Amino acid sequence: MPFLRILFVRLLTTAITLAGVAVIVFFVIRVVPGNPIAMMLPPGATEEDIARLSALYGLDKPMITQFGIWIAGVMQGDFGTSITTRQPVLNLVLGRLPATLELSIMALVMAMILGGAAALTGTRFRGGRTEGAIDVANGMALSVPDFLWGLVLILLFGVLMPVFHISGRVTPSLDLPFTTNFYLFESLIRLRFDLWADLVAHMFMPALALAIPLAAIIGQLLKQSLKETMNLDYVTLARTKGYGETRVILREALRNAALPTLTLVGVQFTFLIGGTVIIERLFSYEGLGNMAIDAVINRDLPLIQGIVILFAVIFTGVNLIVDLLYTVLNPRLRHG
Amino acid sequence: MAEAKAIDGRSLVRRRAGLRLWLSASWLGLLCLVALFAPWIAPKDPLAQDLFLGRLPPFWMPGAEPGYLLGTDSLGRDVLSRIVHGARVALAVALIAGTITCLIGATLGLLAGFLRGWVDMIISRMIDIWMAFPPVLFSILLIAVLGPGLVSIIIAIVVIDWTRFARVVRAEAMAQGAMDYVASARVAGRGRPGTMVREILPNVLPTIVVLLTLEMGIAVIVEAILSFVNLSISTDDPTWGGMISEGRTSVHQAWWVLVFPLVTLFLTVLAFSQLGEGLKDRFDPVLR
Numbered sequence: 001m002p003f004l005r006i007l008f009v010r011l012l013t014t015a016i017t018l019a020g021v022a023v024i025v026f027f028v029i030r031v032v033p034g035n036p037i038a039m040m041l042p043p044g045a046t047e048e049d050i051a052r053l054s055a056l057y058g059l060d061k062p063m064i065t066q067f068g069i070w071i072a073g074v075m076q077g078d079f080g081t082s083i084t085t086r087q088p089v090l091n092l093v094l095g096r097l098p099a100t101l102e103l104s105i106m107a108l109v110m111a112m113i114l115g116g117a118a119a120l121t122g123t124r125f126r127g128g129r130t131e132g133a134i135d136v137a138n139g140m141a142l143s144v145p146d147f148l149w150g151l152v153l154i155l156l157f158g159v160l161m162p163v164f165h166i167s168g169r170v171t172p173s174l175d176l177p178f179t180t181n182f183y184l185f186e187s188l189i190r191l192r193f194d195l196w197a198d199l200v201a202h203m204f205m206p207a208l209a210l211a212i213p214l215a216a217i218i219g220q221l222l223k224q225s226l227k228e229t230m231n232l233d234y235v236t237l238a239r240t241k242g243y244g245e246t247r248v249i250l251r252e253a254l255r256n257a258a259l260p261t262l263t264l265v266g267v268q269f270t271f272l273i274g275g276t277v278i279i280e281r282l283f284s285y286e287g288l289g290n291m292a293i294d295a296v297i298n299r300d301l302p303l304i305q306g307i308v309i310l311f312a313v314i315f316t317g318v319n320l321i322v323d324l325l326y327t328v329l330n331p332r333l334r335h336g
Numbered sequence: 337m338a339e340a341k342a343i344d345g346r347s348l349v350r351r352r353a354g355l356r357l358w359l360s361a362s363w364l365g366l367l368c369l370v371a372l373f374a375p376w377i378a379p380k381d382p383l384a385q386d387l388f389l390g391r392l393p394p395f396w397m398p399g400a401e402p403g404y405l406l407g408t409d410s411l412g413r414d415v416l417s418r419i420v421h422g423a424r425v426a427l428a429v430a431l432i433a434g435t436i437t438c439l440i441g442a443t444l445g446l447l448a449g450f451l452r453g454w455v456d457m458i459i460s461r462m463i464d465i466w467m468a469f470p471p472v473l474f475s476i477l478l479i480a481v482l483g484p485g486l487v488s489i490i491i492a493i494v495v496i497d498w499t500r501f502a503r504v505v506r507a508e509a510m511a512q513g514a515m516d517y518v519a520s521a522r523v524a525g526r527g528r529p530g531t532m533v534r535e536i537l538p539n540v541l542p543t544i545v546v547l548l549t550l551e552m553g554i555a556v557i558v559e560a561i562l563s564f565v566n567l568s569i570s571t572d573d574p575t576w577g578g579m580i581s582e583g584r585t586s587v588h589q590a591w592w593v594l595v596f597p598l599v600t601l602f603l604t605v606l607a608f609s610q611l612g613e614g615l616k617d618r619f620d621p622v623l624r
Contacts (some may be wrong), residue, residue, distance in 0.1 A: 013461075017461070021469065024465065024469075060354060127573070139610070151598050152602070155591070275474045278561050289472075292470075293473075296476050299480075303499040304477065
């Protein structure tokens with residue numbers, strides 16, 4: 001059973017990777033100067049207060065012991081208690097995760113629409129000025145990272161033509177009837193389109209900033225494989241049947257050209273999720289990344305650990321799923 | 337001359353690539369000059385504050401002061417002079433961090449791809465682990481550990497970005513290692529280290545140069561991001577990222593504090609990346 005073997009090997013390497021991430025983040029952040037306990041106590045606190053609170057958080061034990069306790073907890077789903085907010089790390093992190101997921105998925109959808117449109121247009125008018133213009137735009141979009149696109153968007157749609165909100169996730173004065181933190185999704189289910197529109201107006205720019213570089217990659221790859229597909233016999237056959245060029249591209253070529261692009265989108269999607277950290281900061285969007293930066297600034301060690309592990313789980317998870325999907329979808333690998 | 341006609345389409349591509357190469361190289365060259373001679377070029381002292389001259393607009397707008405070409409920030413510091421001095425930090429980070437990252441990453445990639453075996457296994461596992469970290473968060477963490485400052489930024493970039501080189505060079509070295517010329521060099525009596533340095537390295541070098549150019553652009557961005565999160569250099573010292581961070585908060589009152597450093601940063605990052613892409617086309621045997 002080659003598929004089961006691939007699955008086993010991939011699960012094993014994923015476990016090793018996650019263990020490596022856990023070790024590195026735990027020991028790296030313990031080198032951080034500045035006692036987190038001293039930072040959370042009022043200025044008048046005595047040495048004894050600091051010692052007592054350190055003991056409470058287990059920070060007085062040897063590092064190896066601390067690591068053992070932490071890992072044992074993580075195995076049981078207990079990520080410790082945040083030092084600044086005194087709440088369980090897991091609750092805090094899971095509370096913010098939906099915001100980041102919604103942002104990432106919205107960005108992914110935007111990237112696929114933009115990139116797909118660029119590739120299809122470029123293929124339809126290949127060899128001409130239109131394709132040249134699309135190539136130049138693609139090159140630009142690819143050269144400049146999400147952080148700079150975010151700033152450019154703030155200037156364009158936040159200042160020059162203020163049509164979108166430049167900070168936050170939702171207008172604070174609005175009444176939120178939500179029971180989950182998947183605001184965007186829940187507002188649709190509850191048919192609260194007013195709230196949905198407000199959420200989108202907040203998400204639009206950060207999502208677009210994240211989407212632009214990925215859209216360029218999708219556009220480039222898809223166009224390339226579309227153009228290759230357009231020279232295959234079965235496409236020529238479809239043409240001789242008298243179908244128009246647009247129909248041939250959409251109905252015949254796209255189906256076969258999409259697979260190689262899709263596998264690459266998976267890996268690139270993890271880069272996009274990594275980009276949410278700074279983009280959320282830039283747009284004051286209340287997601288995981290923004291919380292992560294605050295956690296670093298406040299030296300909230302358990303919280304930093306939890307967030308980094310969660311990101312690593314997401315990254316390795318996405319890669320795992322894409323790899324396995326590719327094995328399933330690609331018959332050559334399946335019987336290999 | 338039929339052959340010349342046949343490659344006409346390619347020469348068009350090459351000409352466009354050539355233009356791109358020259359434009360980006362000139363911008364970066366100009367920037368190097370500006371950085372080198374910053375104290376003589378900058379019209380004002382980049383640190384001099386004058387609260388009476390706060391948020392002056394650029395020269396073409398009403399209310400501008402002569403001598404402050406691109407206006408001033410909220411503390412009355414000259415925007416142009418700060419951009420000029422900021423070029424020093426940006427280029428220093430790009431050159432130093434880029435080069436060290438390249439040396440370490442390419443060496444590890446070459447070793448992994450050529451030697452294979454347990455060396456490859458260890459390096460590949462490390463790459464996997466590194467790829468599971470969100471890079472921006474990783475760099476912010478490292479700066480928190482190392483403390484702010486130019487050296488910390490460079491270390492953070494090297495520690496995080498070596499995988500960019502290692503991944504690509506490893507794959508290239510593996511592909512090269514399987515070729516006939518490597519086997520014949522071994523038959524001719526070259527040892528393994530000799531084969532790696534004399535035979536494989538020259539063939540991987542174009543890729544390394546392209547990656548290095550791209551990495552320099554990334555280094556500039558990382559510095560800007562870290563200044564933006566307020567973790568880079570002391571907030572007084574002029575850096576593009578620091579200026580952008582300040583401009584972001586006052587964008588509705590004084591857009592120029594954000595726009596000018598942003599445009600400079602944008603062009604610089606674009607130039608590094610276009611230089612890399614242009615070089616890639618130059619090196620590509622299919623296009624050549």
